[in-house]
Amino acid sequence: MSRNILVTGGAGYIGSHTVLQLLLGGYKAVVVDNLDNSSETSINRVRELAGKHGSNLIFHQMDLRDKPALEKLFASQTFDAVIHFAGLKAVGEKVMAAHGCKKLVFSSSATVYGWPKVVPCTEEFPICAMNPYGQTKLFIEEMCRDIYKSDSEWKIILLRYFNPVGAHSSGYIGEDPRGIPNNLMPFVQQVAVGRRPELTVFGTDYGTKDGTGVRDYIHVVDLADGHIAALSKLSDPSIGCEVYNLGTGKGTSVLEMVAAFEKASGKEIPIVKAGRRPGDAEIVYASTEKAERELNWKAKYGIDEMCQDQWNWASKNPYGYGSPEPTK
Numbered sequence: 239m240s241r242n243i244l245v246t247g248g249a250g251y252i253g254s255h256t257v258l259q260l261l262l263g264g265y266k267a268v269v270v271d272n273l274d275n276s277s278e279t280s281i282n283r284v285r286e287l288a289g290k291h292g293s294n295l296i297f298h299q300m301d302l303r304d305k306p307a308l309e310k311l312f313a314s315q316t317f318d319a320v321i322h323f324a325g326l327k328a329v330g331e332k333v334m335a336a337h338g339c340k341k342l343v344f345s346s347s348a349t350v351y352g353w354p355k356v357v358p359c360t361e362e363f364p365i366c367a368m369n370p371y372g373q374t375k376l377f378i379e380e381m382c383r384d385i386y387k388s389d390s391e392w393k394i395i396l397l398r399y400f401n402p403v404g405a406h407s408s409g410y411i412g413e414d415p416r417g418i419p420n421n422l423m424p425f426v427q428q429v430a431v432g433r434r435p436e437l438t439v440f441g442t443d444y445g446t447k448d449g450t451g452v453r454d455y456i457h458v459v460d461l462a463d464g465h466i467a468a469l470s471k472l473s474d475p476s477i478g479c480e481v482y483n484l485g486t487g488k489g490t491s492v493l494e495m496v497a498a499f500e501k502a503s504g505k506e507i508p509i510v511k512a513g514r515r516p517g518d519a520e521i522v523y524a525s526t527e528k529a530e531r532e533l534n535w536k537a538k539y540g541i542d543e544m545c546q547d548q549w550n551w552a553s554k555n556p557y558g559y560g561s562p563e564p565t566k
Contacts, residue, residue: 242266242316243469244339246302246330247323249276251413252345252402254284256321256462258411261288261295263466270311272301275325275416277559283410302330312337319343319472321465331385340392341472343465344382347375348400348454348485348522357489358525361398361481369517379481386479393477395468400454400485400524402461403495404544405551412551413458414558423455426496427552430505437507439492441514446521450492454485454523457539457547467535485524486537495541502545503553 243260247253248269253276260267261284269281278297285292300307302324312333319341320334334340349372350365367373379396386392403423405412415424428434442449464484471477490498496507530536555561 242268242318244311244317244320245269245323246320247271247276247325248321249273249278249280249297250323250325251276251415252399252458252461253321253323254280254411255406255458256323256465257281257295258284258287258406259459259462259466260469261291264291265469266294266296268296268298268311268315268317270298270300270302270308271324273299277414279559280411280414287406287408287410305333308333309336312339319469321345321469331381335389335392340389342382342392342394343468343472344378344394344396346379346396346398346481347372348398348483348524350376350379350398351519351522353519354522357521358487358523359483360525361483361528368519383479390478392479393472394479395471395477396479396481397464397468398481398483398524399461400456400483400522402458403455404457404459404539404547406459407547407550409547409550409554412548412555412558414555414560422453422492422495423499423548426499426507427548429507430499430503430549431552431556433556435508436510437496438510438512439496440512441518442511443514444520446491448491448493451518452489452491452521452523454488455490455495455541455544456485456537457544459547460484460486460537460539464529464533464535467529467533471533480532482529482533483524483526484529484535484537485526486540487524487526489521489523490541495545498541499545499549502542503549 249271317339321343351359352366352368
């Protein structure tokens, strides 16, 4: 089994939770992050949460586009696999191949399904991006498939995330977006802690049960565990370049999610209705059968736990990692 794992973007939201699960699973994790959109505090807190396993975490503040620094890192030790979270595309694969590391788990996204005509989305659905973010994921997926076609020694797993929310149950690590959040839950939590006066809901006239968009929300710890399952799968001789959905297989509307967060937090979330955002699909949720069958992985948590854990994080860290030390 792969033991020494390089995690790019490991100080970020999903990255930090995955690094913690790696450490608790007995792996060694080397994190590379330029801290453009994250905080070293998250790494320090992961090390604390990992207890006796914390010593297996090494952090390098480094930009993946700095090829000499990356070469030096790969020359200094052997990596069994790479989990690639970093948002800025880089020369990483070339350096990996040069050092004989040809196992990669890449964080893709459900946005590659565009506006699906039917749901749930299976991995065989045609892929097409409706926004620039989805386009980047689609391109990188294609690059990964091309890498494998040109060199069959590569083993690559593309994980298509649905909508990660929640936080570690300790409330010690969680999502801390810089600037204006792009996703629903950070907005909701910022309203709940008093940082924003109201939540803007984009699109209230969709053909859904309450008129708001429906998404598949997945607890970030379930998502992290999906990466551990993917790492184990990389040791399967039959793996080439494979894709898996990571979601719950259930759709939840924006208003349902807001109601669940109000229940968890005891706070009212004032809402302002706005028009649809271009590029937003009406209903997107996952078929998770392939991941359940081949990765032996299934999401454990529902939206109530997601909201409880998100509120626990938000209430202890109202300004994210910029807050004073949280009360444990």
